[in-house]
Amino acid sequence: MSQHLDALNHRFGVSGQVKFKPGPGGMDAVEVTNEHASATILLQGAHLIDWTPKGEKPVIWTSPEAKFAPGKSVRGGVPVCWPWFGPHPTYADFPAHGFARTVPWEPIAVKALPEGTWLAFRLIPTDATRTMWPHATELVLQMVIGKTLDLDLATWNRGNTSITIGDALHTYFAVGDVRFAKIHGLHMVEYLDKVDGGARKVQLGPVIIDREVDRIYLDTPDTCVIEDTRFARRIRISKQNSHSTVVWNPWLAKAAAMGDLGPDGYLHMVCVESANAADDVVTLAPGGEHHLWVRYQLEPI
Numbered sequence: 001m002s003q004h005l006d007a008l009n010h011r012f013g014v015s016g017q018v019k020f021k022p023g024p025g026g027m028d029a030v031e032v033t034n035e036h037a038s039a040t041i042l043l044q045g046a047h048l049i050d051w052t053p054k055g056e057k058p059v060i061w062t063s064p065e066a067k068f069a070p071g072k073s074v075r076g077g078v079p080v081c082w083p084w085f086g087p088h089p090t091y092a093d094f095p096a097h098g099f100a101r102t103v104p105w106e107p108i109a110v111k112a113l114p115e116g117t118w119l120a121f122r123l124i125p126t127d128a129t130r131t132m133w134p135h136a137t138e139l140v141l142q143m144v145i146g147k148t149l150d151l152d153l154a155t156w157n158r159g160n161t162s163i164t165i166g167d168a169l170h171t172y173f174a175v176g177d178v179r180f181a182k183i184h185g186l187h188m189v190e191y192l193d194k195v196d197g198g199a200r201k202v203q204l205g206p207v208i209i210d211r212e213v214d215r216i217y218l219d220t221p222d223t224c225v226i227e228d229t230r231f232a233r234r235i236r237i238s239k240q241n242s243h244s245t246v247v248w249n250p251w252l253a254k255a256a257a258m259g260d261l262g263p264d265g266y267l268h269m270v271c272v273e274s275a276n277a278a279d280d281v282v283t284l285a286p287g288g289e290h291h292l293w294v295r296y297q298l299e300p301i
């Protein structure tokens with residue numbers, strides 16, 4: 001075990017519950033096990049790659065062919081998109097979905113609570129991140145690993161001028177077979193269809209995934225539900241301070257071209273991303289703060 005991990009265990013470890021250790025690809029990770037659930041989080045990106053409530057199948061999907069390497073985004077889990085969503089509005093060579101998911105974060109607090117394990121991580125700014133984002137901004141991701149998974153992505157504007165951000169919790173949910181899943185809660189909601197040149201359309205009924213789907217739903221309600229008959233469960237997604245929801249599945253051809261989704265990975269995942277995306281961005285005055293909050297919860301069918 002590296003000195004760094006030893007030091008983290010000394011400071012934040014909780015015997016039998018929270019352990020910092022090398023994770024997949026040897027990347028620094030923290031493993032959480034409590035009476036409600038287990039989870040694994042990479043320190044790069046504060047990227048949660050597993051959350052499995054006791055006695056259940058994993059709720060979060062990470063590709064069996066994900067590549068774990070410093071500075072590379074991991075296919076699956078809960079990537080944090082920040083401080084922009086999708087391509088950078090001006091600089092095409094800046095990374096898609098921002099840099100938060102590919103840089104190191106540091107733990108700042110860990111506590112065992114009756115409801116689960118609370119952890120907080122802070123993004124570590126570097127010269128490289130300051131080149132892309134020359135603002136005094138603090139970014140903290142808090143999690144509670146319990147029977148539910150709660151995530152709070154907090155942005156503080158510590159500078160003297162206003163800032164404008166886009167953000168998303170780009171969660172890959174595990175489903176038995178996506179062709180038999182339905183996403184409820186977006187009926188009569190307008191969306192931008194990214195596989196049809198960004199055309200504006202209106203969702204009627206539940207979202208069905210039977211082809212490539214890449215949509216930004218606009219002005220979305222605070223709850224949607226993935227109904228998964230194959231796994232006989234529903235995943236309830238509740239959120240606050242997120243006005244858009246992105247639904248994404250690359251389907252067969254795109255998945256094959258991506259190279260890190262596995263041969264039939266696209267059948268076992270769907271991204272339902274709680275976001276502030278496209279025109280829905282967040283402007284923070286000096287001293288302002290913004291909390292993108294989600295709760296994921298399993299319900300039997």
Ligand SMILES: O=P(O)(O)OC[C@H]1O[C@@H](O)[C@H](O)[C@@H](O)[C@@H]1O
Nearest residue numbers: 073096097170194214215246248
């Ligand atoms: O491959 P990435 O950068 O993780 O992005 C995956 C997908 O993320 C989704 O949020 C976007 O809407 C898609 O267009 C994109 O393909």
